[in-house]
Structures are given as structure tokens and as C-alpha cells.
Amino acid sequence: MGANDLQQAITLRRPAKAVATPQGPWSVEAIQALFDKPFMELLFEAQTVHRRHFPEGDIELATLLSVKTGGCPENCGYCPQSAEFDTGVKAQKLMEVDEVVRAAQAAKDAGATRFCMGAAWRAPKDRDVEKVAVLVEAVKGLGLQTCATLGMLEPHHAQQLKAAGLDYYNHNLDTAPEYYTDVVDTRTYQDRLDTLAAVRGAGISVCCGGIVGMGEQPVHRAGLIAQLANMDPYPESVPINSLVRVPGTPLADSEPVDPFDFVRMIAVARITMPTARVRLSAGRQQMGEAVQALCFMAGANSIFYGDKLLVTGNPDVDADVQLLRKLGLRSHRTQEQAEEGGCA
Numbered sequence: 001m002g003a004n005d006l007q008q009a010i011t012l013r014r015p016a017k018a019v020a021t022p023q024g025p026w027s028v029e030a031i032q033a034l035f036d037k038p039f040m041e042l043l044f045e046a047q048t049v050h051r052r053h054f055p056e057g058d059i060e061l062a063t064l065l066s067v068k069t070g071g072c073p074e075n076c077g078y079c080p081q082s083a084e085f086d087t088g089v090k091a092q093k094l095m096e097v098d099e100v101v102r103a104a105q106a107a108k109d110a111g112a113t114r115f116c117m118g119a120a121w122r123a124p125k126d127r128d129v130e131k132v133a134v135l136v137e138a139v140k141g142l143g144l145q146t147c148a149t150l151g152m153l154e155p156h157h158a159q160q161l162k163a164a165g166l167d168y169y170n171h172n173l174d175t176a177p178e179y180y181t182d183v184v185d186t187r188t189y190q191d192r193l194d195t196l197a198a199v200r201g202a203g204i205s206v207c208c209g210g211i212v213g214m215g216e217q218p219v220h221r222a223g224l225i226a227q228l229a230n231m232d233p234y235p236e237s238v239p240i241n242s243l244v245r246v247p248g249t250p251l252a253d254s255e256p257v258d259p260f261d262f263v264r265m266i267a268v269a270r271i272t273m274p275t276a277r278v279r280l281s282a283g284r285q286q287m288g289e290a291v292q293a294l295c296f297m298a299g300a301n302s303i304f305y306g307d308k309l310l311v312t313g314n315p316d317v318d319a320d321v322q323l324l325r326k327l328g329l330r331s332h333r334t335q336e337q338a339e340e341g342g343c344a
């Protein structure tokens with residue numbers, strides 16, 4: 001063996017260099033550099049960060065229920081619940097408490113740990129918040145983590161919901177500030193940030209993410225991640241959605257997202273927000289099992305669980321249970337569930 005061969009053998013046997021957890025604040029350029037990495041390198045880095053912060057590797061199951069559907073005055077270009085678009089969604093008033101409790105109990109029995117209630121409002125009024133507070137209290141009483149997504153929130157409404165037992169509030173930034181007006185123009189990016197500040201101010205955990213596949217450029221995906229990752233603190237839950245192209249919405253004809261680009265989005269979210277639950281959200285039905293497995297590899301550790309996402313489809317519970325089983329992934333259990341010793 002010559003000196004060159006020996007050197008090569010030593011190089012090959014050297015253990016892979018440890019991946020350091022990169023730190024924020026994040027520039028859009030630094031995030032773009034992550035997106036530009038070779039796919040396998042990015043996946044390795046994301047998986048390394050993921051294992052460091054989630055050694056258990058479990059998957060959180062969150063169930064989402066539309067408690068007040070349709071008739072929304074906003075014009076989010078992806079949403080079938082906007083009153084501006086003809087999508088066939090029938091407006092329904094706020095559900096009764098016992099209906100919601102039945103759905104929450106069923107979700108818990110199926111293994112969900114978090115129950116998210118969505119209402120298609122621009123912003124809830126005082127009387128709406130009062131009613132939702134009753135729902136929150138009832139769902140919390142079942143031993144589930146509670147989450148709500150009700151539109152823009154005033155600080156005093158956030159405090160009222162916190163007092164009722166709300167654990168999380170979902171309010172997505174959707175995309176980068178520069179692309180936002182291409183998606184919705186009935187409210188501003190600053191409106192979104194103000195609501196998130198009200199949520200934080202009330203001591204409620206933040207669930208905030210976005211959507212890919214709305215015709216945005218790669219720089220907008222990096223810009224969205226920069227907004228999320230630079231929040232202080234960054235959101236505890238980060239839902240990453242792949243656009244479900246609903247006929248009748250302005251974005252119905254958008255180009256489908258390349259599956260590898262979607263996986264990259266998950267990986268970059270994981271690397272830049274190491275301790276967040278990164279949720280594989282809308283669009284799973286179109287993804288297939290192999291792409292979902294890659295997303296878990298890239299650091300996704302939460303899914304929406306149940307056969308409906310507000311008003312669009314989602315893989316059914318049996319399919320999800322089978323998939324987790326095939327991949328040898330365990331579902332997350334709260335401390336309370338572990339103590340109860342129930343099945344997960």
C-alpha cells in the first residue's frame with residue numbers, strides 16, 4: 001500500500017464529523033444555503049439535530065375539528081372556507097359543546113394527545129370567545145392538550161382563552177412577507193404578527209407555520225422559515241402544509257410541489273427550530289407513504305390525525321396507525337396518558 005492509498009484508507013475510516021446544531025438568528029441567505037445542500041447531506045443534518053433533541057423519536061398525534069365552518073370574510077387564496085370563493089363548502093354555525101366533546105373523546109380514544117378546534121372567523125367577537133372558552137374547558141377536562149385557531153385575536157381574548165385552559169393557539173404566517181399579498185389581501189402580515197404577540201403575551205404556546213405550493217419562489221420558502229425561526233422564542237409547533245388544491249379557490253391551478261422540495265422544507269424547519277414539534281400537516285393524502293417516511297426522517301414529529309382537516313381530506317386513522325407501525329414509530333403520549341397506562 002503506497003502513502004496515497006494509506007492516506008485514502010485513513011480518510012475513509014475517519015468517523016463522520018459531528019454536525020453542530022446551527023444557531024439563529026437566521027438570515028434568509030443562510031436558510032437558502034441549507035435548502036441548497038445536497039439532499040442526503042441536508043437529511044443527515046436534520047436527522048442528527050432531530051435525534052439530539054428528540055431522542056425518543058415519537059410522533060405527536062393532533063386531531064383537528066372544524067367547530068365553525070365556512071362563510072369566512074377573509075380571502076386566503078388557498079382556503080375553501082372563504083365566502084368569496086365558490087367551493088361548495090356549506091357554512092355552519094358553531095358546534096354545540098356535547099358534539100365537540102364527543103369528537104374530542106373519540107380522538108383521545110384513537111390515541112390523539114392534542115385536540116385543535118378551528119373556526120372560520122376573521123376575528124372572534126366577545127360572545128364567540130365566551131363560547132369557545134366553554135369548549136376549551138370541556139376538551140381540557142378530558143385530559144387532552146387544547147389548541148384553537150379562530151383568526152385574529154385581541155390580547156384580552158387571548159387571556160380569556162388562556163384562563164379557560166387553552167394550551168396552544170394556531171395562527172400561520174402562510175408564506176414570506178414579500179409574497180403574502182399574492183395569497184391574501186384582506187389582512188396584513190403585521191396583523192398576523194400582532195395576533196402571535198397577543199398569544200405569547202397571554203402565556204399560550206404558539207403553533208405557527210405555513211404552506212408550500214402556492215406559486216412561491218424558493219426565496220419565499222426561506223423567508224417564511226426565517227420569520228418563524230427568528231421569533232423569540234420560536235413556535236413550539238410548526239405545521240408545514242403542502243397546498244391542497246381545492247377547485248374554486250384562486251390557487252387551485254398551482255403547480256404541485258416537488259416531493260423532495262417538501263421534504264427539504266421539513267428538514268430546514270427541523271434544523272432551524274430544533275426543539276419545535278414540526279408537523280406534517282395538510283397534503284399528506286397526496287404524498288404517499290414513502291414521502292411521509294422521508295419527512296419523518298427529516299425531522300417531522302407530529303401529524304394531523306383523523307380523516308378530515310377542517311374541510312379537506314386526510315389519510316384515515318387506520319392508514320396512519322399502519323404507517324407508524326410499518327416504520328416502527330411510536331406515537332407520543334402525554335405525561336398524563338403515561339400515568340393512566342392507556343394504549344397509545
Ligand code: SF4
Pocket residue numbers: 072073074075076079080081082119120121122151
Ligand atoms: S384560512 Fe382562515 S381566515 Fe383564511 S379564509 Fe380560510 S377560514 Fe378564513
